[in-house]
Amino acid sequence: MTAADNPPDPAGEPMDLIPAPRTAAGSGPGFFTPDARTVLRAGPGTATAERWLRSAVGPALGLPLAPANTGRTDGTEPAEPAEPAANAEPADRTDRAEPAGNAIVLLVDESLEREGYRLQVDAARGVEIRGGSAAGVFWGAQTLRQLLGPDAFRRAPIAPGAVRGIAEQIIEDSPRFSWRGLMLDVSRHFTQKTDILRYLDLLAAHKLNVFHFHLTDDQGWRIEIKRYPRLTETGSWRSRSKWGHRYSELWDEKPYGGYYTQDDIREIVAYAADRHITVVPEIDVPGHSQAAIAAYPELGNTDVVDTASLSPWDDWGVSPHVLAPTENTLRFYEGVLEEVLDLFPAELSPYIHIGGDECPKDQWKASPAAQARIAELGVGDEDGLQSWFIRHFDSWLTARGRRLVGWDEILEGGLAPGATVSSWRGYGGGITAAEAGHDVVMCPEQQVYLDHRQDGGPDEPMPIGYVRTLEDVYRFEPVPPTLSPEAAAHVIGTQANVWTEVMQERSRIDYQVFPRLAAFAEVAWSRLPAPAERDYAGFERRMNGHYRRLDALGVDYRPPGGPLPWQKRPGVAGFPKEGTPPNV
Template identity: 45%
Template sequence: MKILRKLVPLCAVLFAMVSCSNCPKGDLPVAIVPQPNQLVRQDGAFTVTKKTSLVLPGSEKLQKVAGLINQRFSQAAGFELVVTDEKPSSNFIAVELDPAWTKGDEAYELTVDKSGVQVKAGTERGAFYGLVSMLQLLPPAIESTTVVDDVCWSIPFVQIDDAPRFVWRGMHLDVCRHFVPVEFIKKQLDVMALFKMNTFHWHLTEDQGWRIEIKKYPKLTELGSKRVEGDGSVYGGFYTQDEVREVVAYAAERFINVVPEIELPGHSLAALVGYPELSCTGGPFEVRNVWGVEPDVYCAGKEEVFHFLEDIIDEVVPLFPYEYFHIGGDECPKDRWKKCPDCQRRMRKEGLKNEHELQSYFVQRIEKVLLAHGKKMIGWDEILEGGLAPSATVMSWRGEEGGIEAAKQGHDVIMTPGNWVYLDHYQGSSKVEPVAIGGYTTLEESYSYNPVPKELEGEQAKYILGTQGNVWSEYMYTPEMFEYRIYPRIIALAEVGWTQVENKNFDDFLKRMDPQFVRLDYHGINYHIPLPEGPLNQMAFTDSITLDFSTSRPIKMVYTLDGTEPDQNSQVYGSPLSFTENATVKIRSVLNSGKMSAVRTIQVEKQDYAPAATVETSHSGLNGRYAEGIFVQVKDTESVDQWTDIAVDRKNLKTINDYKTPTAAVLDGYIELPENGIYEFQTNFDQFFIGDQLLVNNDGEVKRFSRSNASMALAKGKHPVKIVYLNNNIGGFPQSWNYFNLEYRKSGDEKFSLIKLEDYTY
């Protein structure tokens, strides 16, 4: 097996600006992602022109593929290929379907020589992937939606014999926490197809929103698709059944299977809002407007629950022709079931030992419904609890253990462990990146994943169907933020799913990604570019300071010191920057294509130690004032007519920190520092002042993690502080979940020290 490893240097100019009158015949970049499993590069190149024929067998599916290929040429090159079923002697792109093919449904052979392009496969799907590889051998400008002049549409001579490692190469998309329109989904399907991904897992129901029309139960969308956010605004959206059909058809044209997920028995609050009689308590309920797990779930003891779910399945199944149906089955609290007489009666009647076996009973009843529809059931690994449904496929997310156990029992498994494939994790420092749910999964870590654990070597490995990137949308507030989290890690996972382990190499992948970023630009994808990390945005020093920057993967950084925005021609960062006077550093990262990251601005300030206060304090805690009401930003407090005085200690903190009663508080006190030093502070307070200086400002942020650390030169002793604390719920995360803490560390220290409420004095 020969793998091409030598790639010529890539640059945006070579990708797009080559005169057609002098088309290059060699030294063209070969940068296919996922890496083909057998590729031989040869000298020379074939050039596609408006006289090139597209030769296809009489397949309806391939006629649609011809439309997709011609759309690329029509939009980017300004011409369409002539579609025919008669192969000329030269100047062709030809597809052959071999009835005796034995290499697999998704395998293909691709040959490019002086005569043209030949794709050979056993199925339309395999032929499609061969044509996708051909598109990736063309200049990235082939993805443009407008005509690009002066491009030579040349394809290097290659021979490729390729097939995927796994049959399941997917992306999961949660549209419940945050909704995205149909056109956004289509854009993602286009990119998935470009990288040979074949499964779209559509997460449609949750505690925070029901997103699919069910005609028999209209209140699912009338009530369940909307939630009142913490600021009082209404958030919602759902897909009509016609829109679902549109997405499924669009995906099918790109050989992508769509798997619906209808959550049960947990994560079902949005359904219970309209149909509270299906719960254990009877409600009433509201669609959950904070993230996390809801204790109210479908009642396992009521027959009408199963009739309701059967009706929903009856409507959903015809919309999704693929054989799999996902039922969730994860994170189902048993609190209500333990106290519910109907659930306890069910357990006695069925001889169930505990509530975990009751969940297994619930899932196995639904499995029978799906089997009657000819569907295979998938569930998250919690469906192992109490006994696994006989025909179930397990999606292992809480690590690999559930998948290993299921495979050893002879069940199919899709490996989706959070450490590698959860795309809601940070892929850079939480101090500089937009707020995320937590976790830290770099591009290299995603790329390094092997879906077959060492525990399943040998015959049991056959039960691993593949993997997928999971996109949970709690902290993805805009479509752009979805893409910022998804890309480029989903492309790394595409290669994980396709390419044999021995043919993978991360450094080579990064080189092959250079032209792929240009393709993503043409698709309007807001992909992640690593930000310069290390220094705080606001840094104090007394004598001198050195700033040392890094990035989460190797990438060039450029900077300025004159206040201007850095560009590609700015000074390249190569070693730490040292200062003895005040300075402003503006720095950003630059890809080889020329695309740049956002700019980070670092203020460095020379300071004397701020003197400690000479003051006697006699109380523990903080003293100040508060007001009830919804306050999203600090400026909202300006409209308060009447404040209430309050002294806050741990006993009465709930007055200003009750999740159900939003408030604003302005509190004063003192903290005591052990010695002179430069101190870095971090907190999720909305604003934190030392003396008159606003040091940490999280105003208007989702305060899941502090990203506004700052430092100050402070003398030993007591220092006056002021805290502005808005007890609100912004973006699904309540401020009250932050435990009212402040942390500091002296310059040079590794660990932070915690200032608890009882450590303040006044």
Template identity: 55%
Template sequence: MTTTAPVPHPRELTPGQGTLQLDITSTLDANSEAVATANWLRRELGAATGLPLTAPQSGDAPTIELTVDASLGEPSEGYRLTVTPDGVRILGTDPAGVFYGAQTLRQLLPASSFRQAPVHGTEKLELAAVDIADSPRFRWRGVMLDVARHFLPKREILRYIDLLAMHKLNVLHLHLTDDQGWRVEIQRYPKLTEVSSWRRESQVGASQPPTFDDRPHGGYYTQDDIREIVAYAAQRHITVVPEVDVPGHSQAAIAAYPELGSGATLEVATQWGIIPEVLNVSDATLDFYRGVFTELMDLFPSPYICVGGDECPKDQWRASPEAQERIRAEGLADEEELQSWFIRQLDDFLTAHGRRLLGWDEILQGGLAPGATVLSWRGTSGGIDAARAGHDVIMCPVETSYLDYRQSDDPQEPIPVGPRLSLEDVYTAETVPGELSAREAEHVLGGQVNIWSEHLDSARRVDYMAFPRVSAFAESVWMRGQRSYQEFLPRLTEHLRRLDALGVEYRPRSGPHPWQQRPGVAGRS
């Protein structure tokens, strides 16, 4: 029996001799720090296989043993997994390491182990002997999910957390607000969910002039929903990073509270693209958002809070006497520095509460807030500049990280947007720009792919655009050493069977199924 290497590929994988049979008599045990993973593994494998995996009787050796051992010699999140004919041993440097070892163990089993119930009744499972040593390359391995443009119900967020955990990804960045919707309950500002959480219709595709679907769209997460999402993710060693976008991309909030903008009466935006309406720069507006972020910090224990900062048109500020007075009063050079000043106010507030501000690379314009971490999306230059200035960076350049982009040049790709971003492009992308020195590169915390949802109006559409490109990305930010796309492809074939078992409606490598196409709906290049 041969061992199929999992996705992402471990650092070291050495086949052993013999096999191990798992059956109804197999047991599972863990030390105190690994109990949570033992409970997770017992639940997941038990559901799929029917095996009870009970605790061993006193004095008996467990079939599967999970142990946190800080003296292991692996970096943080690292693990060693050994399968012999006598049993499975997973040692982790920390609880996350044990969890990732358990994820690898699951991938060493048949793809049916990812189902939610046994399909052939309780059966014996055979594991090939193997020795694996593994640890991640980067500490930030993230996916951004845009739930502002099209809302995903809580159950889908929990499902995506499981999919990220399966791929050893550890950050879920939730884009919670934009011009087209506000998705998180803020108790001190109830109109953000009463008014801002839904729009009367949505643009369909990217045709000009735009067309609309005449169908209301909306939804939001209550504060208890958020607490559940955060706790569910934490059990799987995933940090949930919230984003509330300011000072641009804010029309939904302004629709509920016009005093935040120019004072005009607006509705929640129904059209995609960059919208000219932005927040004003009054003390009252800053106080409003300090209130928002206070509640977010209570909900999200993440060290990082994202304030967006991207695509902020300056026309309203140029025409605003109040904005021009703020520029003069603060000794600023222009509207770019005014945006930097606005971001710095929030940076000071978050820093005073023990958090770190995260923003898209436009926050570099006009001077970067001292404690800010940069999401480098407009290519790599923003990340290079920030790292050279001593700021931490997450690399997510649009050319290799925007999973709303078309996956091929096939005319049947649904609502084709942007340049082509193929599976191979994602896999072969290098996270650390070659222009950085070794010392500068230490500021690159890792990488992230972004799933923008203007044209993804359901979980099925998100599945199609996300997978298997997320699988390729996961390997690129986890695996140390040289990667080979040709070596990856046979493993991906097996991995797709796991996604099938989980019910993920990924894009086939041969192209979209007929039901995944959107004929007649225009995209854009």
């Protein structure tokens, strides 16, 4: 079928895909334009892409995308089929006669890489997406959505019959890394469940497949644990919040809080799974635990601190209040994690993050009980005591078929045998861990902390950290060139991190995350050349089309020309750092 009367949108480039595919080439002069008669043929194992195309892309363009095997073209549901015999083989819809054309066909082809896909557009037949697995088919469907133009990112059609034609072409693609993630801190500022689901859609649109869910910290405990109800009754609310950076003199005196019920968590995990996104929950030990200690004072170092007087922290920074190294603390957190494992099933969330970062040792040094524990365990010093914490939960999780992840401080005092390291203080921790044979997720603060400011100008809202522009993120390289091939293979991926101390609502998160997440997604997915050789000018040209997609999705991104008037926060202090970030 041709589309001479409805060619591709001239406002967009012929190939403005983000992230960039491995190969893309034209295969003919024609165009395919889906219409009301276009059917969707979904082979075995492609149900997630089928559901998503029909629920997200179809409504945006006013297309029913009727199932091919019903004969329906009006979008109505067919009659419920009769139940098959108990011993019948499952029906394989791909064995049926293929329509003459005007179809979108989804197939699993195990000859392709697991997350890879091959997308072919034929003017006479339609679109065929083959993926190495259900995930590969889903990523191919995301590419199809981009090819259909920015209007495919809306929730309802804005002009009848204005579906964009797709040029005949073949795209073959697969990701560089298996871990392509975003971490969102919901402790400092709580993100509503509906906005979490929205962010999962935004991750999927950029072919990111890990959502690191930072659920607990000093300022708030955000996950319901039924056997310990005070974690949310007390730990999820603080009396007030700092307005701006911790050096700001301004306060928001309104009580602040919120948490996810267990049913909320189940919904988030299921929603993510339908988009081939792994949710990695983070439960912090032994530092960043003031909210938990405020709820259950016996978890703290009671021989040196009046823990009964604590409340969830209303300030930012690193709290001095850390967990006591007792058997009671271990049993408590085992109880927490038992419920966490139930909410995050192993087949959907094999990794559990336990933090392990920024644990001040002052209370342990002053505590006779902690010092006696160090002697009893024979761990040498406070670093050894922290390592003992991490090793305990590494063994505990391993025995239950899970893998522990921790920030690179878990290297201090000796790395737990099964641990994966999130390398945030530059590349150093990740290099050490990879050379020791441990898996690593590279997320250095100096490169991919999206709370850092995007420009050096005076109008950036509450500017934090170093200037990390869109181009800086695009030139980020997750694998240090000094690693041997064997060690480099342990860099399983990368993630961008978003800490929300100065991000009070969704629009502020959007501003900090976008458009830089688009650049990060290309780094994580595409096989780019060395940083200095990357075609940033070409990426900027492709971003012209991508901004229109973000507009259609309602993302409050930072415009290329700087913040809009309502995006600024005049008079609210940040903490900008000058010069070149270290370890870059």
